[in-house]
Each structure stands twice: as structure tokens, then as C-alpha cells.
Amino acid sequence: MAYWLYYWPSIPGRGEFIRLALEDAGTPYTDVGRERGANAVAEMLHFGEHFAPPILADERESVSHVAHILTWISRPLGLAPAEERDFRRMHQLQLTITDLVTEIHATHHPLGPSLYYEEQQQAAQRASRLFLDDRLPLFLDYFERTLDQNPYGNEWLLGERCTTLDLSLFLVLHGLKFAFPKAMGEQEIPGLRRLRDRVARRRRIRDYLDSDRCIAFNSDGLFRYYPELDRPVQ
């Protein structure tokens, strides 16, 4: 099965959740935005089927929303848990990642996506402090506990093999460490750190992260490093 990914070419952003799954599975795909430019991505929105990228298409259909795309491709890619009940739970946990990602984005854009960061920097500092104090620990504890409670052992979040959910949580942990190095250093999440390292050691993920296909985190994406947002003065 061949896939076409439509996502903005200059940022890892939300498209990176999809790239990691395709890369880990070694599935051929065309990164349309990087091959043909941002206009080719914007064109996909004109038909009215999708509200926003990332959009993933195969020969038959196209699908948007990160959690929905991952659930769609996880079985063909061999990245789904074996049990039906775990499969449903995987989607549920992926939606919690969606919520976390929205809150992460809101730390630098609390007033909305149509202003630059510099135009909402003060609000961003207040929002980040609240996020780091009140919200981030809740999410991390929740995932640490999920890992700890997996009846198949605590290598992966669900079942006994790596799923799209583990790859997504890896990206979130990796991105959070980039964006909030001080605040992340303070978190007590031994299980999640092992999970992150376990994913980073997977051969195809390692190859991908070292390759030109992987765009580094930068100042336009979802995960951004602004020192003034990381553990701001209380």
C-alpha cells in the first residue's frame, strides 16, 4: 500500500505523528508538501473534504486528523495491538495525546493561531506557567500510570508490542524536552523516559531521525523553545 502525506513542508508539526508511523513501518510514502511545496497541501483543502492537514491518502481515500489517521493505518502497518479492546483503547489514549498537543500549542499561542507569538508573548508566559504547574504533570502522570498498569508488562503502553500510540508519545516527550528543558527535567517519569529511549533505539526510527527527511524542531512548529516560557519566574 502506498500513501501520500499532505502536510506543511517546513515544520515537523502534527504531520510528524504520521511520518513516524510510516517510517517505523518502512512503508513507502510521498511527502507531498516537501516534494511539491505548500500549495499542493493547500489545494487539498479546496475540495472541502478536510478542514486542516495532516491529510493522508491511499489509492482509494483520504483521511484527516492525527488520531483518526493513525487508527486507520495502524493495522495495515503492523502497529496496532492484537486485542480489539486494546485497539479501541489505543484510539482513546491517542485522543488524550491530541488534547495534550492542543494545550502544548496553546502555551505559545494562547490567544489563537492568527497572531504571531511576539504579539501574544505576555499571555503566553502566563499560559505556560499554568500549563507547567497544573496541566503537564496531570498528563504525564496519567501516561506513566497507563504504562505501569499494562498487564503485558511495561515496555509499551498497550499490549506487548509497539503501536502508533507509543510512537506518538515518544514524539510528545521528545518535543516537550526541546520546548521545556528545565520543566521536563523536573518530572518523575522513569517509565516514560525508558519508553522514549526504547522508541529512539528502533532501527527505522533512528535512521529516520538521522536522515534529511526529518525536519528539526524550529521556531514555527508545535514544539518551540522560548526560554521565557520554560519555568518562568513564579
Added chain:
Amino acid sequence: MAYWLYYWPSIPGRGEFIRLALEDAGTPYTDVGRERGANAVAEMLHFGEHFAPPILADERESVSHVAHILTWISRPLGLAPAEERDFRRMHQLQLTITDLVTEIHATHHPLGPSLYYEEQQQAAQRASRLFLDDRLPLFLDYFERTLDQNPYGNEWLLGERCTTLDLSLFLVLHGLKFAFPKAMGEQEIPGLRRLRDRVARRRRIRDYLDSDRCIAFNSDGLFRYYPELDRPVQ
């Protein structure tokens, strides 16, 4: 099939998306929060399976996240489209509603859920103006177009019968009119207005909205009316 809904007892909030589906289908359910209080809802989070309400349970399992719950119950409730492809698309569109709902909540809580509105009112005024100017029209146009492009006619968003997606969009339109009466009065969405009225006329929905089971919008929920946020001074 009997269901148990776990949601905060004093607000319609995100639980209302689930209530509308259960009510429209005439399915028996226990509204645990309203019968046994908020503690019974909070208890459900202690097991670590769910991050936040609403949670819906049947005899066998429990599921959280609005879009995930609705997709789970839409077929047993007779509120799913007939075609498999439309069923997947329904989930995708429901996730766009999830995003819209998050942005609506952020109009009054842009800095995060752990401060009261009064503590972030100025930021809320800026956030609301951006939302009403830049974001709301994008979402409404998208859904108006979705309705217009339905090959089965434009009574419902997908296919030829009412689905959980139509019920959810009804709630969003109803809530937006409550929260932003002036701004909503300006929107050109004839198809969506007809859809809203069509849902409001459904017998069980009408009965529910008139009943004690239905909690009115108030100053603690997702949809709140603060005159200063509705079309603020430019």
C-alpha cells in the same frame, strides 16, 4: 443495552453531546453524576483508565472522549450512516467539532482551565475577537459546505438520515447562539440554521429540551454568555 453516563452534574458541558444521542435514540441510561453527585464521577478517574469525563459505560466496558463515545454508540443507537466510508468520515467530522469546541472553550479560558474567567478576562476579550473574526467563519463555512455537498441531499451532514454528528452540530449551533448572539446573527449559514431547526423538531429531542433532565446553559459550562466577549469593540 443500558448505559451509565459519568459527567459533572451541574453543567451541560461536553456531556451534553452524549446525552443528546442517548435521548434521541430513546435509550435508557443512568446519568450517574446527577443521581449520585460529582464524587461518583471523580471516582471513575481514580482507576486510571480515563483522563477526563465524559465517560460512558455499558455492562462490558467504559469509553471516554466525546468523539470516541459517539462513534462507539452510533450504530447500536441507529444514529450512524449506512455506508462504511461515511461512518469513517463521520468520526473525522466529529473530530473537527472537537477542535471547534476546544476553541470555543478557549474564548473564555485562553490561559488555561485552572484560572477563573475573571482572572483572565482581558486575555479572553482578545482571544474572543480573534476567534469570532478569524476562526468561527472558517468552521461554519466548512460545515455549511459539507451539508451542501452531501450527495444524498442537504437534510443531514452525511447520508440520508440523522446521525450523532448532526446532533452534535445542533448543540454547537445552539450553544454558539447562546454565547455569541450578536456574532452568530451575522453568519450566513442558511443550511446549518435549517439543520439546527430540523434537529430541534425531533420529538425526543424536543421532549428532552423541555424536561428536567436537560440542564440549561449557565455560567460554568462550555458555552457561556459574557456580553463583553460577543463582538467586542474593534
